[in-house]
Amino acid sequence: MPPPDSIVGYTQADRVRVRLVLEDRFLLIDHAQEYSGDTSLGCLSPISCVSAPSTRILRQVSIVYFNIIWAELVPATLQNQPSVLTIDYCQVKNDKKATLDHVSFLVDAQSERACEDWIDNLLSKAYKNTIRNKRLLVLINPFGGQGTAMPRYMKYSAPMLAAARCRVDEIETKYKGHALELVENMEGLEHKYDAIVCCSGDGIPHEVFNGLSKRTDVAAGFKVPVCQLPCGSGNALCLNLVGSNDLQFATLSVIKGIPISVDLCSLTQDNKRYITFLSQALGMIADCDLGTENMRWMGESRFTVGLIMRVLSGAKYPCRVSVRISHESRTQIRQVYQEHKNKQQISTSEHSQLPELKYGTVRDPVPEDWKTIDSSSLAVFYVGKMPWVSSDALFFPAALPRDGYLDMILIDSSIPKKEIFSILLGVAEGKHFDSKYLHYYKVDAYRIEPKAHSGYISIDGESFNFTPFQVELHPGLGTLLSRTGEFQAPGI
Numbered sequence: 001m002p003p004p005d006s007i008v009g010y011t012q013a014d015r016v017r018v019r020l021v022l023e024d025r026f027l028l029i030d031h032a033q034e035y036s037g038d039t040s041l042g043c044l045s046p047i048s049c050v051s052a053p054s055t056r057i058l059r060q061v062s063i064v065y066f067n068i069i070w071a072e073l074v075p076a077t078l079q080n081q082p083s084v085l086t087i088d089y090c091q092v093k094n095d096k097k098a099t100l101d102h103v104s105f106l107v108d109a110q111s112e113r114a115c116e117d118w119i120d121n122l123l124s125k126a127y128k129n130t131i132r133n134k135r136l137l138v139l140i141n142p143f144g145g146q147g148t149a150m151p152r153y154m155k156y157s158a159p160m161l162a163a164a165r166c167r168v169d170e171i172e173t174k175y176k177g178h179a180l181e182l183v184e185n186m187e188g189l190e191h192k193y194d195a196i197v198c199c200s201g202d203g204i205p206h207e208v209f210n211g212l213s214k215r216t217d218v219a220a221g222f223k224v225p226v227c228q229l230p231c232g233s234g235n236a237l238c239l240n241l242v243g244s245n246d247l248q249f250a251t252l253s254v255i256k257g258i259p260i261s262v263d264l265c266s267l268t269q270d271n272k273r274y275i276t277f278l279s280q281a282l283g284m285i286a287d288c289d290l291g292t293e294n295m296r297w298m299g300e301s302r303f304t305v306g307l308i309m310r311v312l313s314g315a316k317y318p319c320r321v322s323v324r325i326s327h328e329s330r331t332q333i334r335q336v337y338q339e340h341k342n343k344q345q346i347s348t349s350e351h352s353q354l355p356e357l358k359y360g361t362v363r364d365p366v367p368e369d370w371k372t373i374d375s376s377s378l379a380v381f382y383v384g385k386m387p388w389v390s391s392d393a394l395f396f397p398a399a400l401p402r403d404g405y406l407d408m409i410l411i412d413s414s415i416p417k418k419e420i421f422s423i424l425l426g427v428a429e430g431k432h433f434d435s436k437y438l439h440y441y442k443v444d445a446y447r448i449e450p451k452a453h454s455g456y457i458s459i460d461g462e463s464f465n466f467t468p469f470q471v472e473l474h475p476g477l478g479t480l481l482s483r484t485g486e487f488q489a490p491g492i
C-alpha cells in the first residue's frame with residue numbers, strides 16, 4: 001500500500017479535527033471540515049494562508065517542505081490515550097529571516113501506524129535532494145564579529161541542528177591558524193562529515209580551504225562541502241550561498257543545503273602557495289577593509305567613511321597588473337553568464353591532488369601572452385569569485401560558482417570623482433556593472449606587482465604581505481553547501 005498522503009489529528013487545546021495533507025510543494029494543515037466559525041486555531045500559529053477567502057481566514061495553513069525540519073510521533077504512555085505528533089519547522093519571513101517553531105497534534109491510537117508511514121512520507125519530501133541527519137563539523141571562532149559567535153550559535157543554531165537530528169561535532173578555534181591545522185590533520189575527515197560549517201566570518205572558511213589543500217588526499221578533502229553560519233564581521237560566503245545574513249535562515253540552509261562544485265584559486269606570494277575562494281584586493285578597497293582599524297569605533301560605517309576620504313583625496317596605488325583576459329566586453333560577459341548560469345553545478349571534482357600551476361608562480365617570468373597594464377594611478381583593483389562581498393555590495397554581479405573565471409574590476413583614479421562616487425553608489429545593487437568608467441574582465445589568471453613600499457593586500461578579507469602575488473583558477477576544485485544549488489544573486 002502506498003504511504004498515506006493525509007492523516008487526521010486533533011488540536012491539543014480544543015480537540016478540533018484537523019487534516020494534514022501532503023500537497024506537491026507544501027504540507028497543508030486543514031481545519032475546514034470541523035470549522036465552526038471560531039477563528040482561534042488552538043496550538044496552531046498563523047503561518048501563511050493558502051487560498052483562504054477572507055471570511056475563512058486561517059482555516060488552512062501551509063508549510064513549504066524546505067522549511068520543515070523534523071516530525072515525530074511520541075506514543076502515549078497510558079492505554080487509550082492519544083499519541084502526540086510534533087512537526088518542527090521554520091517560520092520564514094520575506095526578508096529571509098527564520099524562527100524555529102513547532103505544531104503538535106493528538107493522534108488516536110488506531111491511527112498510529114498510518115501516522116508513522118505519513119511521517120516517513122513527509123520527511124522524504126522535506127529532505128528531497130539533500131542528506132538527512134547531516135554529520136557536521138562546526139568550527140566556532142569565539143572572536144568572530146563582536147565576539148558573540150559562541151552564544152549566538154548556542155542560542156539560535158544548535159537548537160535547530162538538534163531538532164533536525166544532525167550529528168554535530170563542535171570545536172572552538174583557539175588561535176589564528178587553528179582551523180587550518182584541524183582540517184589538515186583530522187583523520188578520516190572526508191568519511192566522518194557531510195559538511196564543514198564555519199561559525200565565523202570569512203576568515204575560517206579561508207583557513208578551511210587552505211587546510212583541505214594540505215591533506216594527503218586532496219581530492220576527497222575538497223569534496224566535503226564547506227558553508228558558513230554568519231558570526232563574523234564579514235560573512236560574504238553565507239550571503240552568496242544563502243542570500244541572507246540571518247543566523248537561523250542560514251542554519252536552515254545548512255540543514256537543507258546541497259553540495260555545489262566551485263572554482264577555487266591558487267595564489268603564490270613570496271615562496272608560498274595559498275588557496276583563495278572569495279576575493280583579492282589592492283587599492284582603495286583593501287585600504288578601507290584593513291587600513292581603517294583606527295576607526296573601528298564607527299562600526300560598519302568605517303568602510304564607507306574610509307572610502308569617501310580616499311576618493312576625495314584622489315588616492316592612487318601604482319602597480320603593474322599582468323592578466324590573462326578571457327572576456328572583456330560587457331556583451332561577451334553577458335553571453336558567458338547566460339551560458340553558464342544554468343549549467344549543472346553538482347560537485348564532480350576529479351582532481352586527485354592539488355592541481356599543478358599552469359602558469360608557474362609569482363617568481364617565474366610573466367607568460368608572454370598575458371596583457372600588462374602598467375598604471376601609476378589605479379584606484380581600485382578588486383578580483384572576486386562570488387557576487388556579494390558584503391550585504392550592501394554586489395561587486396561582482398556576473399560571478400558564477402563554476403564558469404572557470406574570476407571577475408576583475410579596475411578603476412582608475414583619473415576619472416571624474418563624481419563618476420567614482422556614482423560607481424560606488426551603484427555597487428549596492430550591482431548597477432556599476434554597466435559603467436563605462438570601470439573595466440570589468442573575466443580572467444583566469446593574473447599577477448599584480450605593487451610599486452609602493454607599503455600598503456594593504458586583502459585576500460578573502462585577510463591581510464597579506466604587501467608584495468607581488470599571482471593567482472590562477474582551478475575549475476571545480478572545491479565544494480560548497482548551497483541553499484538552492486547556485487549563488488543567491490540577481491545576476492546581470
Ligand SMILES: Nc1ncnc2c1ncn2[C@@H]1O[C@H](COP(=O)(O)OP(=O)(O)OP(=O)(O)O)[C@@H](O)[C@H]1O
Pocket residue numbers: 141142143144145146173174175176177178199200201202203204207231232233234235461462
Ligand atoms: N581563538 C582565536 N584567537 C585569535 N584569532 C582567531 C581565533 N580563532 C580564529 N581566529 C582568527 O580570527 C580571524 C578572523 O576571523 P573571522 O573571519 O571568523 O571573524 P571576523 O569577525 O569576520 O574577522 P575580521 O573582522 O577580523 O576579519 C581569522 O584570521 C582567524 O584565523
